[in-house]
Amino acid sequence: MSSLEPERAPAAPQPPPPPDVVVRVKRLIVENLHLDGLTPEMIDEEAPLFGDGLGLDSVDALELVVAVEKEFGIRIKSNEIGRDVFSSVANLSRFIAGRT
Numbered sequence: 001m002s003s004l005e006p007e008r009a010p011a012a013p014q015p016p017p018p019p020d021v022v023v024r025v026k027r028l029i030v031e032n033l034h035l036d037g038l039t040p041e042m043i044d045e046e047a048p049l050f051g052d053g054l055g056l057d058s059v060d061a062l063e064l065v066v067a068v069e070k071e072f073g074i075r076i077k078s079n080e081i082g083r084d085v086f087s088s089v090a091n092l093s094r095f096i097a098g099r100t
Contacts, residue, residue: 002068017045017093024071032067033060044087053088061086068092073097093094 026040029049033056047053049064056064064086065076074096084093 014090014094017090018097021093021097022089025068025089025096028067028071029054029089032063040081043089045093047088049086049088049092067098072096072100 016035017062022045023040026045029043030033030038033075036056038054043054050056050061065081068074069076080095084091084094
């Protein structure tokens with residue numbers, strides 16, 4: 001970092017996601033995305049959902065949004081569908097918990 005850039009404060013630690021929401025999100029992922037050979041218990045809640053993690057793609061993301069909206073009775077706006085919210089089960093669970 002150059003001496004002209006302001007120093008950034010470290011990110012505040014995230015609260016743990018609600019366990020009941022985590023379980024439901026993992027189940028949704030396995031059941032709605034038809035991930036053969038994967039059980040909800042096998043999903044690491046901090047692992048990336050896309051790329052090197054579960055390997056989900058943009059079609060999976062759309063299916064997941066629809067499933068989450070239906071399961072939790074919330075609406076997710078297109079500007080809320082971002083890398084942060086959908087980066088992991090834990091982040092998605094925190095987002096859902098904040099909306100329900």
